[in-house]
Amino acid sequence: MASPPVLKRSETIADSMPDALRQSRYHMRICFSRFIAPGKRLMKRQHIMDEVYRSIQDEKERQKVLEGLFGYILSSTQEAAVVPPFVAFAVRPNPGFWEYVKVNADDLRVDGISISEYLQFKEMIFDEKWASDENALEVDFGAMDFSTPRLTLSSSIGNGLNHMSKFMSSKLRGSSEAAKPLLDYLLALDHQGENLMINRALDSVSKLQEALIVAEVVVSGFPKDTPYQGFQQSLKELGFEKGWGDTAERVKETMRMLSESLQAPDPVKLELLFSRIPNMFKIVIFSPHGYFGQSDVLGLPDTGGQVVYILDQVRALEEELLLKIKQQGLSVKPQILVITRLIPHAGGTKCSQEVEPIFGTKHSHIVRVPFKTEKGVLPQWVSRFDVYPYLERFAQDAADKILEHMDCKPDLFIGNYSDGNLVASLMAQKLGITLGTIAHALEKTKYEDSDAKWKELEPKYHFSCQFTADMIAMNSADFIITSTYQEIAGSKNRPGQYESHVAFTMPGLCRVVSGINVFDPKFNIASPGADQSVYFPYTEKQKRLTSFHPAIEELLYNNEDNYEHIGYLADRKKPIIFSMARLDTVKNITGLTEWYGKNTKLRNLVNLVVVAGFFDPSKSTDREEIAEIQKMHSLIEKYQLKGQFRWIAAQSDRYRNGELYRCIADTKGAFIQPALYEAFGLTVIEAMNCGLPTFATNQGGPAEIIVDGVSGFHIDPNNGDESSKKIADFFEKCKTDAEYWNKISATGLQRIYECYTWKIYANKVLNMGSVYGFWRQINKEQKLMKQRYIETFYNLQFRNLARNVPIPGFAPPVQTPSSSKTKPHESAPAAVAEPHQPLPTQKAKPRAEGGAPVSA
Numbered sequence: 001m002a003s004p005p006v007l008k009r010s011e012t013i014a015d016s017m018p019d020a021l022r023q024s025r026y027h028m029r030i031c032f033s034r035f036i037a038p039g040k041r042l043m044k045r046q047h048i049m050d051e052v053y054r055s056i057q058d059e060k061e062r063q064k065v066l067e068g069l070f071g072y073i074l075s076s077t078q079e080a081a082v083v084p085p086f087v088a089f090a091v092r093p094n095p096g097f098w099e100y101v102k103v104n105a106d107d108l109r110v111d112g113i114s115i116s117e118y119l120q121f122k123e124m125i126f127d128e129k130w131a132s133d134e135n136a137l138e139v140d141f142g143a144m145d146f147s148t149p150r151l152t153l154s155s156s157i158g159n160g161l162n163h164m165s166k167f168m169s170s171k172l173r174g175s176s177e178a179a180k181p182l183l184d185y186l187l188a189l190d191h192q193g194e195n196l197m198i199n200r201a202l203d204s205v206s207k208l209q210e211a212l213i214v215a216e217v218v219v220s221g222f223p224k225d226t227p228y229q230g231f232q233q234s235l236k237e238l239g240f241e242k243g244w245g246d247t248a249e250r251v252k253e254t255m256r257m258l259s260e261s262l263q264a265p266d267p268v269k270l271e272l273l274f275s276r277i278p279n280m281f282k283i284v285i286f287s288p289h290g291y292f293g294q295s296d297v298l299g300l301p302d303t304g305g306q307v308v309y310i311l312d313q314v315r316a317l318e319e320e321l322l323l324k325i326k327q328q329g330l331s332v333k334p335q336i337l338v339i340t341r342l343i344p345h346a347g348g349t350k351c352s353q354e355v356e357p358i359f360g361t362k363h364s365h366i367v368r369v370p371f372k373t374e375k376g377v378l379p380q381w382v383s384r385f386d387v388y389p390y391l392e393r394f395a396q397d398a399a400d401k402i403l404e405h406m407d408c409k410p411d412l413f414i415g416n417y418s419d420g421n422l423v424a425s426l427m428a429q430k431l432g433i434t435l436g437t438i439a440h441a442l443e444k445t446k447y448e449d450s451d452a453k454w455k456e457l458e459p460k461y462h463f464s465c466q467f468t469a470d471m472i473a474m475n476s477a478d479f480i481i482t483s484t485y486q487e488i489a490g491s492k493n494r495p496g497q498y499e500s501h502v503a504f505t506m507p508g509l510c511r512v513v514s515g516i517n518v519f520d521p522k523f524n525i526a527s528p529g530a531d532q533s534v535y536f537p538y539t540e541k542q543k544r545l546t547s548f549h550p551a552i553e554e555l556l557y558n559n560e561d562n563y564e565h566i567g568y569l570a571d572r573k574k575p576i577i578f579s580m581a582r583l584d585t586v587k588n589i590t591g592l593t594e595w596y597g598k599n600t601k602l603r604n605l606v607n608l609v610v611v612a613g614f615f616d617p618s619k620s621t622d623r624e625e626i627a628e629i630q631k632m633h634s635l636i637e638k639y640q641l642k643g644q645f646r647w648i649a650a651q652s653d654r655y656r657n658g659e660l661y662r663c664i665a666d667t668k669g670a671f672i673q674p675a676l677y678e679a680f681g682l683t684v685i686e687a688m689n690c691g692l693p694t695f696a697t698n699q700g701g702p703a704e705i706i707v708d709g710v711s712g713f714h715i716d717p718n719n720g721d722e723s724s725k726k727i728a729d730f731f732e733k734c735k736t737d738a739e740y741w742n743k744i745s746a747t748g749l750q751r752i753y754e755c756y757t758w759k760i761y762a763n764k765v766l767n768m769g770s771v772y773g774f775w776r777q778i779n780k781e782q783k784l785m786k787q788r789y790i791e792t793f794y795n796l797q798f799r800n801l802a803r804n805v806p807i808p809g810f811a812p813p814v815q816t817p818s819s820s821k822t823k824p825h826e827s828a829p830a831a832v833a834e835p836h837q838p839l840p841t842q843k844a845k846p847r848a849e850g851g852a853p854v855s856a
Contacts, residue, residue: 597639
């Protein structure tokens with residue numbers, strides 16, 4: 001079989017496309033005639049391929065075209081703007097790389113075009129008058145990035161910290177003058193007015209280098225475990241202050257790292273040095289929208305996984321800060337604040353309480369600040385799509401609260417979602433603080449053509465504000481935290497969430513020719529973990545939550561249908577394959593059920609248990625979920641699944657869900673995640689944490705979490721027959737090889753411990769704050785230039801857009817039903833259905849064997 005065609009390294013699409021069209025000119029004329037026949041339109045890749053199939057009816061001829069160079073170009077095309085006689089193609093040969101060409105359908109002439117020209121073609125479809133306006137606003141953030149280092153390979157995207165360390169080490173190399181920025185940075189280190197690491201006696205690179213040589217000799221004279229206090233005075237006389245380490249061994253290591261970085265900077269050692277520098281004590285995290293709380297909130301409007309993520313994030317960051325501070329030889333107390341909105345009409349939750357300690361921490365709090373209008377404090381909840389008029393005042397008020405609670409400026413800001421990222425960027429610019437942002441979900445990619453069709457969606461979603469806020473925050477950020485590569489740059493065939501902001505247009509508002517660059521070293525991947533006090537291996541018998549076993553036994557095996565489960569398992573000896581997710585089209589639980597129903601071999605080997613949604617369509621208010629409920633019932637009847645299949649209603653107790661995973665592992669079963677697309681896949685992490693072999697979609701984040709055939713298995717959600725066969729083959733092999741199940745379970749756990757824990761996450765994020773904080777210092781001039789551009793865009797564009805968002809009248813208080821009090825058969829929003837989302841409450845914790853309470 002011939003290998004597929006590829007472009008030569010030096011060739012562009014514009015260079016190669018004329019040859020591709022000449023290879024079958026007759027068929028190309030027919031194809032392009034069909035492309036332009038309906039008039040102006042925007043065609044996606046599938047539409048283009050459909051027209052090719054209709055145009056070339058001879059199968060052999062069609063196959064020849066599609067296997068040739070033109071087929072390769074079409075397979076790399078994301079969309080085409082048709083404005084007869086021209087067809088303008090947006091081609092993406094590799095993640096992050098885009099090219100634009102136009103083809104004249106009359107004579108098949110090909111010309112390369114710029115991003116701006118392509119976007120104008122696209123605008124002609126939606127707003128011809130604006131597309132023709134020579135003074136239409138073009139936004140070009142890339143124009144301010146002329147001296148910023150860039151990654152060059154698609155495979156390097158998301159590895160920004162490593163690249164930044166290389167760039168900084170090259171900048172510091174060469175002479176004492178080149179190393180002076182590092183000296184200045186160290187001289188500026190202090191905590192509440194007290195110098196750290198060095199003082200003004202060491203005010204030149206040469207003095208510092210000489211002092212380090214003497215200090216290393218002094219420290220070497222003490223046993224490795226000697227506390228810093230044992231030689232503190234000797235070092236102080238040389239110009240050194242606290243912060244080098246807690247023992248002689250650690251102090252000596254840190255001093256050697258600095259000596260080497262001053263003499264011959266090495267990126268690995270420089271990054272390690274910055275991981276030890278005492279520059280991170282106070283962190284502020286922003287998440288304004290929704291009901292941000294620790295109990296009785298999940299399932300309320302705009303309140304879901306982001307809340308869980310942040311609370312787990314805070315616990316991990318505080319734990320890592322305490323460890324670092326101890327190892328630095330300091331007695332400083334860290335402080336973390338989560339800034340969110342205070343909602344006076346809080347519906348029985350604590351969201352009207354200004355300050356709330358965070359469970360499981362010693363030094364972290366939620367601080368709530370109200371939204372204010374000219375009429376006073378806004379009392380009621382408002383949608384995340386409607387928050388934009390309040391954010392500027394919120395940022396001002398929050399800044400005052402932060403300084404009040406911390407008594408000094410923080411060391412790091414972390415924003416969350418569009419509103420939190422915008423507030424964090426406004427405050428970071430005002431106070432001069434290092435800024436990291438987290439998107440969680442960029443709405444632009446959820447709604448097809450939401451940029452070009454923004455006017456249609458504006459009354460409901462105010463995307464003009466949101467997309468503008470996203471661009472401001474992305475470009476203001478010193479670093480961006482993502483969970484997966486695919487979040488940034490997608491896959492071979494699908495652009496990433498951030499990549500969709502590289503270039504786009506909102507006809508009548510602005511044409512974005514450079515919104516963000518995915519090759520920017522500010523992008524980093526730091527995947528979250530699962531709470532390992534809840535999700536731990538089934539083999540850890542002493543920690544098992546045996547108090548849940550009777551309830552789980554009933555949940556899995558009781559033969560009677562009730563409000564919590566339907567269906568039954570006749571053969572309890574068979575392993576269980578298990579899935580837990582929202583009941584919607586994308587999560588594909590009905591798809592998994594159908595795979596199982598059709599595969600006789602799989603049905604003979606295992607039982608199927610799913611946890612998803614409701615059984616009664618009348619209990620749901622979501623049209624998509626209602627359709628999936630009805631489909632599930634029809635599949636049960638169609639494939640006669642009773643006796644082999646159990647459907648359990650959505651579960652919200654994460655402690656019981658953790659034990660449920662482990663009980664499935666006791667049956668030597670497996671976890672199946674069959675989603676059509678999954679941005680990250682936290683349930684995959686949870687299942688693997690519990691030692692459960694996992695089969696997960698190859699579309700999205702799980703493809704990065706699992707090494708196929710080693711730590712689990714990839715399945716293709718678009719090929720159910722192949723996927724169900726892969727699952728059946730695994731269990732068939734387990735019958736002949738008693739150790740195979742244990743092997744996959746163990747390698748899955750190893751993968752988690754190496755890559756997907758909150759400890760790894762916290763360490764990465766704190767290192768980012770340290771390294772990018774230094775880069776911010778040595779890149780001040782360009783940072784200032786870009787900030788001026790951002791400020792202009794904010795003041796002239798965003799503020800006007802925010803003023804157009806309606807401000808509601810003050811509503812009377814409403815008692816909002818909380819999800820934690822919702823029974824399984826009641827209509828709780830689908831967002832609470834996933835096991836990782838419910839928060840621990842202040843109720844009594846379940847007890848493990850031996851009666852010890854489970855830690856939160």
